[in-house]
Amino acid sequence: MVSTPDAADVSQAGRKAGRGARDAAHSTPVRVAARAGIAANGVLHLLIGWLAVQIALGSGGQADQSGALGAIAAEPAGRVFLWVLVVGFAAVVLWRTVSAVWGFHYVGDSTKRTVKRVVAGGQAVVYAVLAVTAATTAVSGRASSGGGGRATAGLLGLPGGQVLTALVGLGVLVGGGVMAWNGYRKKFTEDQDLGGADSRLRRINARTGQAGYIAKGIAIGVLGILLGVAALTFDPQRANGLDSALKTLREQPYGVFLLVAVGVGIACYGVFCFLDARYHRVD
Template sequence: MSTVAARSGQHAWEVGARAGYAASGLVHVLIGVLALQLALGSGEGSADQSGAFQQIAQTSFGALVLWVSVVAFVALGAWQAAAALSGAAGETSDRVKCGAKAVVYLVLAGTAFSVVQGGGSSSSGQTTSMTGQLMQAPAGRVLVGAVGVAVVVVGAYHVYKGLAKKFLEDLQRLPSGTTGRVARTAGVVGYAAKGVALGVVGVLFVVAALHANPDEASGLDGALQALREAPAGPVLLVLVALGLVAFGGYCAVRARFGRL
């Protein structure tokens, strides 16, 4: 009986973790839509996670979707944390990645929970506030710069993972036929676009450290705003926005076919 109960619990946990990937896909699609509106000059909300959750909250079943997202992100974060702590993830580098992913998903759960409770300041404002606090620490500017460099490296890895199709290693298999080809393309484009967005976020952290100005480290929304102001910025932002939507689509595929 205990074995059956353990298997049922394991299955429920796995379903929750897969739902976390689906929720992540929805968030990325909405961020992509918000970024597209920003590029076209019609955006009103923040083009980041908090903006995406606010968009969900405004729909008829928004509260239900947000509560499901909270549970799903907690399940996925806990799954990643367990893999990191137990050694199931494999090598030390893989365990570190799982630990970092656990933090990301648990933060997403916290952001969704804050929004469904009627709160939720923008992610950019939270990033600026935390950066300011970090700068007050000994060697704070160095730490902020180091965070920026680390984020740039993560962004570069995302671009590499997409273009080299390394993301296929995260899948048990691909759907057959046209669906599989679309999923592969979504992974390539999505990872590359997310990598570019993360790279800009990292650069803003480095600039904030150099200028001793935490307001310049403004998270994903600030990065997309900065991208829009670059030469040919609106065109670049449209491409990144479409790429983020594609990444959301890939996340949906991973929810169904991904390795856990």
């Protein structure tokens, strides 16, 4: 007669699996790799900021993560460096996934803790996409393009796709606004342990974080508006990711100056990531 596990056995196995995942995510190698992944995100944002400024000044290029990864791949030993980024991004995915389930015990308010866990889950998805994009670029040696347009086209092709796209656009617009507001209020410091930082580093951390979050919030907000326009016109190419958002900024009155300012702000976010890699709580 074959015995079947009872509920207690299943529960105990689940707890063991959970402890194993937490231990793995909080191990020294993963902590180090996660910090390296945050720093790698800084490299990408420095490149995106530089590409945005180049576009503002009239050069071509793709000012988004794919464009930045393609710029890395074009350099000597760039494809090797991309695989290093893949490892770092994958470590961040593990860390953020575990944080989304069990993390942020240092936050006393249960509602804030829940919000932070939801955000951590979103960050796990973002870094997973970065890891896949970096790996794809490392294999092919060149950046992909048009991914945002294809994703929007897929969404528009669903039943009720225009409404869904408009709702996603509204969510992205709100998300961009929240990011800019959180940057202005320096909310990002809540997840940092700055006890060992001197006053000069604290100021640099605060200023680059503020500029970076506000600049990214503006770019994301523009992308949300473009998704709304894509829904109204049924034209997915109106919302071809961050690159479209930045190029739309350039087309506005005084757009060159606006895009340069946003590009510099995104580069500031890259500098902030280097500091965040050192001071972000990874417990």
